[in-house]
Amino acid sequence: MASRAKATILDIAREAGVSKSTVSLVLQGSGLIRPETALKVRKAIEDVGYVYNRGAANLRKAHSNVIGMVINDLTNPFFAEMAVGMERVFQSAGVVPFIANTAENPVRQEEVLKSLMEQGVAGLIVSPARGTTPGAFRRIETAGLPIVFTMRRLPESRIPVIAPDNHRGARLATAHLIGKGHRRLAFFGGSSDLVVYHERLGGFREACEALGIASRDTLVVEGETSRRGGIACLETALAMAEPPTAALCFNDAVAFGVMLALRKRGLEPGADFAVVGFDDVVEAQHYMPALTSVAVDSAGLGERAAHVMLKMIQSRTTRAEDHIGAVNLVVRDSCGPDRRAGMGDAA
Amino acid sequence: MASRAKATILDIAREAGVSKSTVSLVLQGSGLIRPETALKVRKAIEDVGYVYNRGAANLRKAHSNVIGMVINDLTNPFFAEMAVGMERVFQSAGVVPFIANTAENPVRQEEVLKSLMEQGVAGLIVSPARGTTPGAFRRIETAGLPIVFTMRRLPESRIPVIAPDNHRGARLATAHLIGKGHRRLAFFGGSSDLVVYHERLGGFREACEALGIASRDTLVVEGETSRRGGIACLETALAMAEPPTAALCFNDAVAFGVMLALRKRGLEPGADFAVVGFDDVVEAQHYMPALTSVAVDSAGLGERAAHVMLKMIQSRTTRAEDHIGAVNLVVRDSCGPDRRAGMGDAA
DNA sequence: CCTATTAAATGGAACGTTCCAATAAATCAA
DNA sequence: TTGATTTATTGGAACGTTCCATTTAATAGG
Known part of the structure; x- marks a missing residue:
């Protein structure tokens, strides 16, 4: 079932008795191939245990379907909630978000960003680590990669920000x-x-x-x-x-x-x-x-950030409006009763 | 500073007046090139705003430096703590972990695993989603990719598990x-x-x-x-x-x-x-x-899982020992005083 | 039956790297 | 000086895809 060396589309082509181009077409769900041929190819794909090599594909295609999500503190449940919101919208767009943690460390952040870029992500959603230097994103910007900041903004930057009011x-x-x-x-x-x-x-x-x-x-x-x-x-x-x-x-x-x-x-x-x-x-x-x-x-902000990112990718721009999310005060017990009368206002 | 189309090593080569091979060597930190040449190349790299294309490199090199971490519930602080432990050891090994959340959804898990594999990760650390079918990891196993499970195990699987006692x-x-x-x-x-x-x-x-x-x-x-x-x-x-x-x-x-x-x-x-x-x-x-x-x-288990993964990658094997982590009971107030005498035992 | 049109499948070049074998230049032994 | 050795550098093939231009097969129009 599994040959030792990993299978390529050529192996599939041989197995199915077609050309590599045909296999490629099938892989992309092109309507140009005859259904029976497609079926034969799909069977071969299964048989040889093929796994698609996105790196090779990106060499030609340019745009990948992964976006990087760089978070400054994964242990803060707030960010986890936001991440969940983003995932909801990315999933339905067929985009896979990869999350990386910087643990509030600018050096680590640098590494993580570098790695993500090398991997060829289509965009970056970042909550910058404390102490990020103003120039930290210059490289990414000049590379023309869409970025959006969430929660935090950098002093002078022109990168769009999604944050609460x-x-x-x-x-x-x-x-x-x-x-x-x-x-x-x-x-x-x-x-x-x-x-x-x-x-x-x-x-x-x-x-x-x-x-x-x-x-x-x-x-x-x-x-x-x-x-x-x-x-x-x-x-x-x-x-x-x-x-x-x-x-x-x-x-x-x-x-x-x-x-x-x-x-x-x-x-x-x-x-x-x-x-x-x-x-x-x-x-x-x-x-x-x-x-x-x-x-x-938080989840709403995450969703919003994801939407903005998708739009930027689609319109191949690197600019977008900031979004300031609505906030509201939820009154509970930790601020006690009125110091004068009674009655707390509802949120 | 930044040409529109993204720069490749050939652009660097032209800029520095050397061959692409030389640039490649510099990129890999080979000791074969003369220091002055290396310097010249490094300057050119900076000038053209180059970003390394790991996809292209992996086409030849096979092993990437990213490992995937697939987590069933990112909002559980437990997993965040574990993730932090892993990151500690991966960082010092020059490996970058990408985290993906499955939200306890086997279908989502399937997608996420597929994406990670296509991306050419070197290994996978997985806390399987509830309801994962026994065959879900067959593909990955036959592809010869190292996997380790954390926290959860699958009924019949031979995949190594890192979990508490x-x-x-x-x-x-x-x-x-x-x-x-x-x-x-x-x-x-x-x-x-x-x-x-x-x-x-x-x-x-x-x-x-x-x-x-x-x-x-x-x-x-x-x-x-x-x-x-x-x-x-x-x-x-x-x-x-x-x-x-x-x-x-x-x-x-x-x-x-x-x-x-x-x-x-x-x-x-x-x-x-x-x-x-x-x-x-x-x-x-x-x-x-x-x-x-x-x-x-949790952090300790994360570290352990990371170590096991690194060893598997290094020794190019897909087998490893299970690890059952020590546990200890931390007695606090929620179980009250003795129903007979007094005195709670310390942890 | 021949030609024009459409549908389906294909070969080859290109993408950006690495690595091997080869070359060129410098140094050393005799 | 010559040849051997070492040190730096280089061209070219290969990796697994996509996509364009082309070929081949099938269908339609007359």
């Missing part, structure tokens, strides 16, 4: 906290080398300003975007002379860390200290207490 | 519950079309038998391996005449669901009903209450 989300969340009666607010986690950070922090600041919170009553603590980072942020904040009573966290992971640290201190999240997260990962609703968070529709 | 883990956990004084035990989640399920259930049964729990005092409820499945399992169990007082769950996701459902019923996990999970994902220790779970060292 970070500014608005942060503003909403902050206003909600202020509406609950909090007067000393903190922004926890993230670091200023991320554009997203500035967007979210900007929304936070804007809401404070608009609603009459003096900037000396706000506290900004940078930190890792992980549970650990959240724990550290809370420690820092509580060590202050007049600590905040509520915090907007850079993302849900940070928020989980903050809640953990509160508990460890004997404080109850929600009652003693309000916390709200960002991203609304699935865990958020299952936590104790359930986490109030800014929902960004 | 499910039987022992379940036995340990069950014995722990019995040691705490529980007499009516349940096994929650999973379904019998998974080999893992039988292994874990087997361990559960063996412990019960060995420690004098009659099988009429045990309850087995199949269900989805997710939070939702866990919720359903608990509902079913509590509807019984003499409900169990403790449960071993198929995995942590199920356990989280069970704890959630307990809370919803006004029962306190740990105090009113003991639950232990399986896998020990990072969330386990952060839950309220913290989840007792069987730690399987």
Whole structure:
């Protein structure tokens, strides 16, 4: 059934008693070959255990059917959710996405991008690693390969971005906290080398300003975007002379860390200290207490990014509009009852 | 800087005033070329914006440096952790892993495997989707491509498997519950079309038998391996005449669901009903209450799988030993205090 | 029956690399 | 100086496809 050396279309041709061109045509589902011939060929393909060599084909055809998906942190469930959204649309377009993880490491990212390009992908969807240098994508751009960024953008780049409305989300969340009666607010986690950070922090600041919170009553603590980072942020904040009573966290992971640290201190999240997260990962609703968070529709963003990519490939362009996804605040228990009256607003 | 059509080694050769062979040699880092020539070539490579065409190269070379990693559920943090372990060892071996998600869908799995093979991967690490037919990997095997299974095995297959000691883990956990004084035990989640399920259930049964729990005092409820499945399992169990007082769950996701459902019923996990999970994902220790779970060292298993794969590729064989990873029970709060005395054992 | 048209199948060149065998240049032994 | 050896470089064939131009076979029109 399986000859040692791998079979090629010539082997199939010999087996089926036709020419290699005919086999090639069958492989591409051309309508030019007689159905009976096609059948004979297909049988031969099965018999010799043929596997198509896309590398050889691409040598002539140029366009492959794989697109690369480069993700900065696979362990963040947020990205997994986004990936699932993308896969849904790619699948129905006959495109196969290959995922590669950079683990937030620009060097690794470089390697991964190189490998993907060498492999001849048709396009790249990237959530850039922190600390990516501005020139990191120059090569890919000049090669004319379509790229779209998701979630994160690079400072000066002209590459299209698919991301949630970070500014608005942060503003909403902050206003909600202020509406609950909090007067000393903190922004926890993230670091200023991320554009997203500035967007979210900007929304936070804007809401404070608009609603009459003096900037000396706000506290900004940078930190890792992980549970650990959240724990550290809370420690820092509580060590202050007049600590905040509520915090907007850079993302849900940070928020989980903050809640953990509160508990460890004997404080109850929600009652003693309000916390709200960002991203609304699935865990958020299952936590104790359930986490109030800014929902960004990760799967939807993934789908959108995939669509944009398909369109770019199809129209062989390297330009596309940015897409800023709608966000909405999902109010749960982690920001507690009103400080004055009762009743929480629904999302 | 970038000519429109993509540059080939011939363009480089022309630019540098050498032959294509020389360029090829430089590309491979051969020591045969004079350093100054190499430098000149490298400059030309930069100038023309060259990107290596691995497809063309593989046409002659046979072995590529990418291996495919096929995962049944990317949203399960467990697999992400495993993936990270693999990446660590592959990176230092100069191998790039491409990850593809099958979303537990055998048809999708088929497509993904096909695509990966066509792409000319050097090997495949697979956690098979539920419902994978026994013959699904025949093609790949006869093609002589190395495969290793992780976590799951197929009923009759000779493909090497890297997995935790499910039987022992379940036995340990069950014995722990019995040691705490529980007499009516349940096994929650999973379904019998998974080999893992039988292994874990087997361990559960063996412990019960060995420690004098009659099988009429045990309850087995199949269900989805997710939070939702866990919720359903608990509902079913509590509807019984003499409900169990403790449960071993198929995995942590199920356990989280069970704890959630307990809370919803006004029962306190740990105090009113003991639950232990399986896998020990990072969330386990952060839950309220913290989840007792069987730690399987996912990253370690990933590393192991990667090592086995590298060895198979290197020795061009398609056979390898199975590896059963050590497990250990991490006791936390979700299985409560002893029903008789106090004091929990440390992990 | 011959020619024009359509349908089906085919040979050969090209794609971008690697690698072998061959050449050219430099160095060494005598 | 000559031949042998080493060091650098090179042309050409091969890898497995696709696609164009061509051939062959079948069908239709008159």
